[in-house]
Amino acid sequence: MAEAKACYVEEVFNPNEIWKTGSILTKYAPLLFLQIAFNIFICNIFHYILRPLHQPRLIAEVLAGMCLGLFSATDNIMVRLLLPSEGxxxxxxxxxxxxxxxxxxxxxxxxLDDILKIQKKKAGSISIAIxxxxxxxxxxxxxxxxxxxxxxxxxILIFRADNQFKAKAYLFWSLALTITSFPVLARILADLKLLYxxxxxxxxxxxxxxxxxxxxLLIILIPFANNDVQAFWSVLGTIMFIAFCIFVLRPVMTKYIEGSKNEEEDTWDNSLLLVVLMGTFACSFVTDVLGTHSIVGAFVYGLVLPHGRFADFVMRKLDDFVSVAMSPVFFFRSGLTVNFFMLAQQKYWPCMVLIMFLLSIPKVVSTLIATFFFGVPxxxxxxxxxxxxxxGVLAIIILNTAWDRKILSVVAFSIMVCAVLMMTILVPLLVNAIYKPRKRYENVRLRTIEKLRMDSEVRVISYVLNIRQATSMVNVLRAFNATRIxxxxxxxxxxxxxxxxxTALFASQIKRNPANNSELQNLSHSQLLSENISTIFKTLAEACAAVRVQTLDVVSNYETIHRDIQDLAEQKRTALILMPFHKELDVNGDLETSNDDEVCRNINQNVLQDAPCSVAIFVDRGLGSLSRINLxxxxxxxGGPDDREALAIAWRMARxxxxxxxxxxxLLSGEAAAKAETSNHDEIQWLSSAAEDEESQKLLDEECIESxxxxxxxxxxxxxxxxxxxxNSEEFMxxxxxxxxxxCDLYIIGRGRGGNSVMFLNFMEWCDNPELGVIGDIVTSKSFGSRSSLLSVQQFGSRVMMFGDRDVPTKTDGGGSEPFVNTL
Structure with missing residues (x-):
């Protein structure tokens, strides 16, 4: 069968001898803008649909291209509008x-330094990777x-790659199979709450x-795909270029970037981005001329530029535009190239589907072999x-390179792209099924301060968003009676x-210990903030030999970061989660909203719902200003479990x-002790069960007070x-x-609402901060006028249920649903 060929022929007439093309703004730009807008729109739709399945954005972008590719096989108005030959x-x-x-x-x-450090220390990871x-x-x-x-x-011979490229096809096919995308994997682990x-x-x-x-491997393989004779010189030239970037370009760019910094604002002007982007395209052009690939030059250029605050600055300016408006077009185009109709017409298409599934086996087999020698389950x-x-992107680039150079056939290319897509889609689904959350063990109930013996270790998690909160947490933790016993x-x-x-996830996992001020200055804003917070927490251990401090970062979406905190508390077997209040003290001594107001409040409320241990919210009103602990x-x-837990904490501090x-x-009596009445069936059912539990709670309260x-x-x-x-309420106030x-310097109270007392339920309707409880909200309100700090405590098992616009506490005898965690 004769070989089919296709080309684009377009006559261009322009009296201007400099630009050999038609009018860009009137002929090409509108079509390109339409294509980009359509790409962004359809990719966002797919991303929104796949987001509940923890799928990375790249999957949505490739799938969007595949869907349009199905339409492109037919001659319809949408294809003619979006994919004309001239566009x-x-x-x-x-x-x-x-x-x-x-x-x-x-x-x-x-x-690069962090990568080398990891490879020196993690022999098991190197073995698994190799x-x-x-x-x-x-x-x-x-x-x-x-x-x-x-x-x-x-x-189908016309769709087959040339025989002279058969050896290269084997290499490209196999290399795409071995690639693991670190950025995509980091996002999946974060979404599945397995990162820590x-x-x-x-x-x-x-x-x-x-x-x-x-x-x-990409640097070595691509030159051989272009020309076997000159491949050696391409690789050698690329290595020399990389050495030039590291030893020559890096010092020059570092000096130039530091000289362009605005010292007053500690940042850079946006004009510097133009220089950075020009360098990106220049380095890409060099590696493309050398016969490697344009992306190698861009990657190396980014690798040698100063990290830390400068990287933060560039990321802030370019990341959203590149990730949303530029790179999706490449992945969209990759999906568009897949020919489903050609695959469906093959005689052995069931074997093709089977091969797609079998391609996910090699990584699992190799990992099982490597981990067997390290005793991994x-x-x-x-x-x-x-x-x-x-x-991720590297596998897609390898396949596209092989496709553009006619190394892979339509069949081989389409199978591998579908396999790459399928493997990445199945990863979060299968891993989530294997490590499906299950109910906690019953002994988790012992993770409260009340149940701890006075001679046992107290394990506390304290999370913060900024330095001021870290200082507050350290000062209240100093009040705990930490002793050798x-x-x-x-x-x-x-x-x-x-x-x-x-990818920024991995950088945050590496513990940095800057040796001097120069290294400290090279840290990014988040890394510098993490170092300062770590230093503040470590002062707690320096002040007392009986205190052990371990600091770490948790990187996740704020909407789901409470699950990371809960899982971390489960793993560390802590008895208490200590949380900062979302308001901070201003210069006038009043509690005002901070920059992290809503974020901190939402995190606190989410943690309170399903915490695996007791929880305390600390409201700092000057406790950190004390030079020594003398409170x-x-x-x-x-009464109630929260108050008993608060008493246990206060008792430890008193020592x-x-x-x-x-x-x-x-002691509530008379009108203050009156019980609520309701006609709502759900509330009647709860109030009835709460009344049954009230007598047992009173017995526990008496035992606790007597002890x-x-x-x-x-x-x-x-x-x-x-x-x-x-x-009554007047006497209470x-x-x-x-x-x-x-x-007093510090109030310690339970978050409980006082059972189903009418007085406390009425107070709750006026609460601005229900997470503090009735008394906590009153003490911290401006109308009350107190200047004392507050610690509001919730015991594990006594979190609240919502009824309409009112909260009431759950039973503490084991009723109700238990929280869930990822267990390994």
Whole structure:
């Protein structure tokens, strides 16, 4: 059969001898803008549909192209409008620019020093990465040979690659199979809340090493795809160019960038972005001329530019535009190239589908072999292997390069693109099924301060968003009585929002220890903030030998970051999660909203719902200004699990030398003790069950108070205990005002609402901050006028249920639903 050829012929007449083309603005630009707008629109639709399945954005972009490719096989008005022959070249050019900028940003956010450090320390990850390259390449050769054997029909020979490229086709096919996309994998792990598990850390490190090897293989392989004779010189020239960028271009650009910095604002002008982008295209042009690929120059250029704050600046300016408006066109175009109709017409199309599924096996097999020698459980080995099947931009680039150079046939190219897509889609679904969350064990109920013995270790997680919150957390933690017999183990967590490119996740996992001010200046804003927060938490350990501090970062979307905190508390087996209040103290001594107001409040409320241990919210009103811990603490006890937990914390603090504890038990009687009545069936059912539980709660309250009085009050002169009786809301408010005259430094209260008391339910309707409870909201309100700090405590098992616009506490006898976590 004669070979089919296609070309574009267009006559151009222009009296201007400089530009050999037609009018750009009137003829080409409108069509290109329409194509870009359609691409962004359709990709966002697919991304919105796939987001609940934890699919990366790249999948939505390729699928969008595939769907349009199905329509392109028929001659319809949409195809003629969006994909006319005269607009193909411009779209291809724009897609090439988009992928160059994408790879530039990929290099900019990676740090070669960190990669080398990881490879020196993680022998297991190196072994998994190497086996994940060698074994899939060998198995990939067999799969490609099978395809060659099946598709020998004369009717498709015109779609077959040239025989002279058969050896190269084997290499490109196998290399695409071995690639693991570190950025895509990082995003998947973050969405599945596995990033901070042992499985997540091991997989992420392996992916980083595998991604590095993938780039090295790409540099070597692509020149051989162009010209076997000059391939050696292309590789040598590329290596020399990389050395030039590292040893010559990097110092020059670093000096130029530092000289362009606005010292007053500690940032750079937007004009610097023009110079940066010009350098990106120049380096891309050099590597393209050398015979490698334009993306190699862009990636290396980004790799050698200064990291830290400059990288933050460039990312902030370019990331959204590149990731949303430029690079999706390249992935869209890749999906558009897939020919489903050609695949469906093949005689052995069921074998083709089977091969797509079998292509996901090599990574799993290689990982199981490597992890077997390190004693990793089979389930974790399968999980790591599945995660390493995550594909991304590098695999797509390799396949497109082979397609553009006619190395791969339509059949081979389409099968591998579909396999890459299918593997990446299945990764989050299968991993989530393997590590499906299950109910907590019953012994989790013991993770409360009340259940801890006085001679046991207290494990606390304290998360913060900024330095001021970290200082507040450290000062309240100092009040805990950490001794050699009952030490304090603090996990200081800095919450970082996951925005933009997922590769930044890995940088945040690497613990940096700047040796001098120069290294400190090179840190990004988030890294510098993390270092400062870590230093503040470590002062807690320096002040007391009985305190152990471990700091870490949690990087995730703010909407779901509470799940990371809950999982971390589960893994660390903590008894308390200490949270900052969303309002901060202003210069006038009032609580005002901060920059992180809504973010912090939403996180706190989400953590309160399903925390695996007790939770406390700390409202700082000057406690951090004390030069030493010498506190007057007031604990208000009404009854219920939250109050008992608050009393347990106050009792521990009272044992700290210099601290004074005043415990006031409020007894409700008369109108204040009246129970709520309702005609709502759901509330009647709950109130009935709560009434059944009320007697048992009273017995527990009495036991707790008697134990406290006998062991605490009678044996410690710094602890006082008194009881006050109130009959209505007026007396209750008067008592609170009277107590506040004692000028205590810290209130410790339970978050509980006082059961189904009418008085407390009425107070709740006026609460501005229900997460603090009734008393907490009153004490922190401006109308109350108190200047004391507050610690509002919720015991595990007593979180609230919502009824309409009102909250009521759940039963604490084990009823209701239990929270869930990812368990490994």
């Amino acid at each position: 193909v070249i411009n779209l291809e050019t724009y897609a090439a620019m988009g992928i160059m900028c994408y790879c530039f940003l990929s290099g900019l956010e990676m740090n 086996s994940g390259i060698i074994i899939p390449m060998l198995m990939g050769l067999g799969f490609y040979a099978l395809i060659e054997k099946l598709y020998q029909e004369p009717s 598990t042992g499985l997540g850390k091991a997989t992420l490190t392996t992916a980083m090493i595998s991604d590095t090897y993938g780039w090295l 089979i389930r974790d080995g399968v999980g790591i292997g599945l995660l390493l099947n995550s594909k 009952s030490p304090l183990h603090v996990f200081g967590v800095h919450l970082v929002e996951l925005i933009g490119r997922a 007057h603490i007031m604990m208000i006890f009404i 700290h030398p210099g601290n004074k504890l005043s415990t006031i038990r409020i 406290f009085r006998f062991k605490g009050v009678y044996n410690n002169d710094s602890i006082t205990y008194s009881e006050e009786e109130v009959h 008067s008592l609170l005002h009277e107590l506040d005259k004692d000028d």
